[in-house]
Amino acid sequence: MQTDFFTDRIIQLMRDVFARETLNPERRTRIYARVTSNPCVKGMELWATPATPFDEPSVELPVAEGDQLWLFPDIDVPSPPIGSTMSPLLQGYLAPCIQQAQSTTTLSEERSNLIIEESLLD
Amino acid sequence: MNFTCNVDILKSALELLEVNEPGAHLSITAGAAQLHLRCYSDDGNFRIDHAIPARVDPPGKATIPLDTLSRVSSHAVGEALRFSHDEWHGCLDIEGDKHRHAVRTHAEKWQNPVLEELTDAPGYEVQAQQFGRALKSVLFASVQLSDSDEAKNRPFLTGALFHRQDGEERIVTTDGRRMAMATLPSTERPVDTETPVPMRAMPYAACMKMIDLIESLKSSVCSFRFTENAVGFEADGVSLSCLLPKGDFPDFRQVIEKASGTSLGINVNREELLWALTAIRLGDDDPYNRTEFRVSGEQLTVENSTRWGNSKACIPIQYEGTDTAAAFDARFIEEALLQTDAAEVMFWMRPEPIDPMRLELAQNFQYVVMPMK
Incomplete structure (x- = not known):
């Protein structure tokens, strides 16, 4: 699952959701942090492209590896599947979204909204 | 068990036995006019042994937490400490000139029987000071224990590989992104090519302790014993035994081969390069550390582009090859440059930006670092 397509889909998903919904910067930062803490996801693009300027997160995380x-790519430890590394908050929704995104080329608005609903519960 | 020993000798011994292991135990075996002290980790996979003279009558054995005896002895100077232990009492009584203590003893903990196999393994000697300096210089490129995720995922990269081939002895470390290799200077003594050495790293904590022992004891010679799963190290009567991390060390020879292309080497002043890498850092908390190295004409340009802006510095070099550029994590270069006091270092960059950079930090000291995309 660790493909550019996969990463692009998550980034696109986040952009769509944040563009539509009103979330305070702190909450948005926490969602960013959770997604980028997943080793499957390259987080750099998320920081470079916030939905609106005032949404720039106040805390930056290191670039994904x-x-x-690598000198020895064959000994690199494979990243676990998203279902086991994504925070419990997001894993229930992002993983199905990605699976869906891999089978269709457009993201479901319903799925995007689910992320926001879940994050608001946190 | 009763014994008496000089507190200064005891303190020196405890310093040698000291390990950075929480909950380490100290086993004291008194007999034949000496104390055999054994410090071992709570998991039983790491231990250090040392013996000191003492008046013993009758012999016996007791186990206590390591740090308690260090505390008891730390405030005493020059005096004789008298110890007595009665199993029924469950305490090791310690009496000095003006102080008394009763330290609770406990049953001896489990120790890995694999370490016992080292006793029968053949010994292998190396020149201690050269080995200690070489190990100290390369250890920075190993996976650090402070990086708990890395240490957990790649335990076989935490520490250093001791490698022998064709009469050459090398110490190699890598964290997967960069690799440091020191070749021990050849000596006149015959090189042992018979004793098998596993292709597995010696644990980081053991390497640190080896360096500490060599520096403290000022040893001229130290020796190793290897089995398939353990390493034993001895210097001036202090011996260390520990389990090797699981997993084989990667084939570092391929890396050296790959990094040793036909490109021309470039000499650069070490302090100028260090200065340049520091000067172009616009923020201390830059998480990227991505620095572009460009070799063009007679200068090396290092350039950072971060969220704070762009910054670059130029260093004059002697170079007549093709222009080359690649990006590297600047921390990896800086850390390597700090491991040598050479006035100039030589580096090789190959035309492809995905190829590793090789640095010759000093004679017999090679470093290879992979670029960033």
């Missing part, structure tokens, strides 16, 4: 080339 995907940018660093």
